[in-house]
Amino acid sequence: AIPAELEDHYQGLVEQLTISPARLRLITNAFVKTLRKGLAEPGQTVPMIPTYVFGYPTGDEKGDFIALDLGGTNLRVCHVQLKGAGKFEVTQSKYRLTEEQKQEDGTALFDFCAQCLMTFLNDHFPNGAPKDMALGFTFSYPTLQDRIDQGVLVRWTKGFGNPGVEGNDVSELFNKSLQKYKCPLSVTAIINDTTGTMIASRYTHPNTRIGLILGTGCNAAYMDKMHNITKLKIDGCGDDERMAINCEYGAFDSFDHKHLPRTKYDEVIDMTSNKPHEQAYEKMIAGLYLGEVFRLILCEMVDEGVLFLGQDTYKIEKPFVFQTAFLSLMESDSTEEQLLSAGLFVHFFDLNTTQEERHFFKKLAELIGVRAARLSACGIAAIVTHKGIEEDGCDVAVDGSLYEKYPGYADKMHNALVDILGENGKKVVSRHAEDGSGVGCAIIAAMTKARK
Numbered sequence: 001a002i003p004a005e006l007e008d009h010y011q012g013l014v015e016q017l018t019i020s021p022a023r024l025r026l027i028t029n030a031f032v033k034t035l036r037k038g039l040a041e042p043g044q045t046v047p048m049i050p051t052y053v054f055g056y057p058t059g060d061e062k063g064d065f066i067a068l069d070l071g072g073t074n075l076r077v078c079h080v081q082l083k084g085a086g087k088f089e090v091t092q093s094k095y096r097l098t099e100e101q102k103q104e105d106g107t108a109l110f111d112f113c114a115q116c117l118m119t120f121l122n123d124h125f126p127n128g129a130p131k132d133m134a135l136g137f138t139f140s141y142p143t144l145q146d147r148i149d150q151g152v153l154v155r156w157t158k159g160f161g162n163p164g165v166e167g168n169d170v171s172e173l174f175n176k177s178l179q180k181y182k183c184p185l186s187v188t189a190i191i192n193d194t195t196g197t198m199i200a201s202r203y204t205h206p207n208t209r210i211g212l213i214l215g216t217g218c219n220a221a222y223m224d225k226m227h228n229i230t231k232l233k234i235d236g237c238g239d240d241e242r243m244a245i246n247c248e249y250g251a252f253d254s255f256d257h258k259h260l261p262r263t264k265y266d267e268v269i270d271m272t273s274n275k276p277h278e279q280a281y282e283k284m285i286a287g288l289y290l291g292e293v294f295r296l297i298l299c300e301m302v303d304e305g306v307l308f309l310g311q312d313t314y315k316i317e318k319p320f321v322f323q324t325a326f327l328s329l330m331e332s333d334s335t336e337e338q339l340l341s342a343g344l345f346v347h348f349f350d351l352n353t354t355q356e357e358r359h360f361f362k363k364l365a366e367l368i369g370v371r372a373a374r375l376s377a378c379g380i381a382a383i384v385t386h387k388g389i390e391e392d393g394c395d396v397a398v399d400g401s402l403y404e405k406y407p408g409y410a411d412k413m414h415n416a417l418v419d420i421l422g423e424n425g426k427k428v429v430s431r432h433a434e435d436g437s438g439v440g441c442a443i444i445a446a447m448t449k450a451r452k
């Protein structure tokens with residue numbers, strides 16, 4: 001049980017962090033309108049970006065492809081062999097990005113990507129990589145395209161800030177770096193991880209209609225008919241043809257902050273981020289931020305003299321030191337003593353905790369995790385409602401460590417879908433999509449080649 005002196009605090013936090021079913025429905029309604037506005041008018045906060053990925057794969061795409069994936073945390077290079085009939089093989093290497101690499105000059109970042117790609121090719125193709133092998137580049141930041149093999153970065157998200165990239169064609173920048181390192185390949189397709197996840201999942205699961213990322217950031221893609229994308233007219237492209245839309249919906253409710261129940265903690269995170277006012281929805285949901293919500297609440301209680309009296313708290317007072325993975329860890333520990341949590345506080349922050357405090361921490365982690373999962377259901381429900389597939393339902397392919405590793409995340413999200421859509425919510429089923437970006441990228445490269 002939570003001790004009496006913490007109980008009041010806890011009740012206050014319950015009030016601030018709990019989102020009722022009625023509120024979820026209000027948010028979803030506003031979300032649907034926002035999605036539709038983005039499809040009708042260019043330059044909206046939720047930009048609903050046309051991806052130039054036309055239609056779903058058949059499952060019979062074949063061949064050898066290289067996929068490069070610049071996520072929020074890692075750079076991955078994959079060799080994907082598509083074998084048709086929904087079958088594939090992947091070999092991959094991962095390179096961790098340092099915080100410095102996320103801020104240095106854009107040229108240096110793309111040079112690093114090119115170097116990693118060359119190392120990978122030299123290891124996997126000792127006799128030289130085939131020159132005509134398609135290269136898909138999963139670049140998961142809002143990027144405007146008017147062709148599949150080109151993309152202008154609108155703005156960095158997820159803590160990146162490399163100068164010289166916003167407003168420029170990422171494909172051109174990367175191709176320059178590839179030439180510098182004498183790479184035989186050039187970019188065939190620029191792809192968002194959400195689109196890649198949807199397409200990869202569709203290759204093997206034909207009921208997939210949404211690709212969702214819940215990792216460092218949060219975003220989704222789905223397939224829409226050209227006649228719904230009224231802001232876009234393409235010569236020779238029929239109204240019934242379909243194109244994947246990268247919603248970039250982490251930006252929902254940015255700037256005017258009218259719909260989301262933001263707490264003062266969310267506001268602090270927003271204002272101290274490198275991009276204040278942007279990505280409002282993402283900042284309440286994604287892995288980059290959840291630990292920070294928890295840390296800010298603890299720090300407030302330290303200031304009020306409720307926690308860690310007489311202990312030196314400087315270690316936990318540093319922004320972003322409390323990882324979202326720690327919340328997972330606390331939630332996963334169902335023992336009375338909460339020894340994992342005790343160890344965590346001692347090891348990372350030199351802080352001693354009582355068993356009662358640790359129970360409070362666990363309940364607080366739960367509040368933050370449940371809030372994130374419930375809010376993430378609003379975006380999904382909005383797409384389902386926009387498409388008018390409430391009765392049919394669909395599979396949602398989800399990639400990202402938050403979804404994969406946070407205890408009970410999927411269940412919490414499914415409960416909220418029922419709160420929003422009623423019984424129909426049960427027909428919207430999420431599933432972890434492994435290798436989404438790599439395989440999806442390869443399939444899109446294959447579809448692109450076939451279309452040319």
Ligand code: ADP
Pocket residue numbers: 071072073074214215216217286287288289323324325326328329399400401402405406
């Ligand atoms: P990315 O989205 O950067 O491509 P991931 O899908 O691995 O990569 O997501 C990384 C994010 O997931 C980090 O921000 C981190 O906070 C979060 N994360 C990592 N491990 C866990 C975990 N065990 N529980 C919850 N969140 C986690």
